[in-house]
Amino acid sequence: MSSLIDFKGRVAIVTGAGGGLGRQHALALASRGAKVLVNDLGGARDGSGGSVSAAQAVVDEIVAAGGEALANGASVTDAAAVEAMVQQAIDAWGRIDVLVNNAGILRDKSFAKMDLADFRLVVDVHLMGAVHCTKAVWPHMAAQKYGRIVMTTSSSGLYGNFGQSNYGAAKMALVGLMQTLSIEGAKNDIRVNCLAPTAATRMTEDLMPQAVLEALAPESVVPAMLVLAAQNAPTRTILCAGAGGFEAAHVTLTQGIFLPSGSDTPEQLAARLEEVSARDGEQVPLSGAAQGTLEVGKASRAAGVPGETGSGR
Structure with a gap:
């Protein structure tokens, strides 16, 4: 019998957690005892617009189920807002144990037709967004000598996908970030891993038939995130997950x-x-x-x- 993965006494931040995979991550962490700061800009799939209502709805779900959560509407591209987000968690709960960098947008087009602004924005959200969040939690994790950071990478970055040069470049960059941070964090028990999900979310709903979408429910990815964020998590691991399948990718x-x-x-x-x-x-x-x-x-x-x-x- 494997030991129970629980997060009692732990504090987690999940970005992009107002819907889809992020929402499932936040609900799962809360159901296993974590206090969760639910971050979501509340924008459209392409990153436009914004409202804290999506994050608040997830917080309400967690609280209704007997958990503890706070909402935050910061854009991960805004370093100052991200610092304030982390401080919000510290002020409320005194520590930060888990960061799940999940926030993302899509601006898909073939490279020949892609506007450079759309390339830059996707890199800014996925890569720099994760950098901002990780930089903000790092000193707290180092001081308490404990931290678990999950980067959301993608098979589009690991292996390529037509029309996603911007997204793929950003997602592979997160693997490079993980490689070095796992080395630098080791002395303070900060473990850094990557999750490559295959899930039907708002970002993929137009791309797949209904039967496939149902098999790829975001819930099926969550076990991999929980393992990568747990106390006995590995470090420097790329876990792939979707539809009940789990694999590891290696460079x-x-x-x-x-x-x-x-x-x-x-x-x-x-x-x-x-x-x-x-x-x-x-x-x-x-x-x-x-x-x-x-x-x-x-x-x-x-x-x-x-x-x-x-x-x-």
Whole structure:
């Protein structure tokens, strides 16, 4: 029997929690004992408009079920408003244990037709929004030596999706942010993970048939979020979830080959690209330094001298 995941005595902030996946995250955390600050700008799917009513409706649900919650209507793109949001939680409950960076918008178009303002806005909401929220909670988590941060990434970022260059770039950037923050947060037990959901929400309702939408209920993603936000959570993990399926994604490094520098090295590399890409013996590096370590090691062996570590840059 696995131990119960509970959040009694914990304080959580969930952004974009006025509907869809964020709402389910907030309700689940509250049902397992967390005090939840429900953040939602209350805007349209493309980020326009705004009203705190969506967040307040979720707060009312939580309170009606016997939980404790507060509403907040800050835009995650506004660093000062985000600071005030975190202070609202601290003033009410004295700590902040869990941050679920869920807020997002869509401005889909093929790259050729996309306006640069739409590219910038999507990056601003998804990437900088998560940065603002994480930066605001970080000193509190560091001081109490406990924190759980969940970034919402996407298969569109991990693997690409037509018409989502802006969204995909922002979502993959969150993986890079997680990689470094998990290293920097380790000494203070701040664990940082990514969740890649497949869920039918307001952002995807126009894209799928009804039967598929029903299979992809947002509730089916929530268990992965709870695991990534729990006291015994992993760190630096990318969990994928949807329709009852759970997977992990990894950024790996192949063993590759060594080629001495010479005038025909580009041609040799082109001829052996399949070998370079071969996945047997690939690793999931613990930090960016692994690349340099691997490369310097190969060079050292080729030269017949003991290997040294490299910076990976």
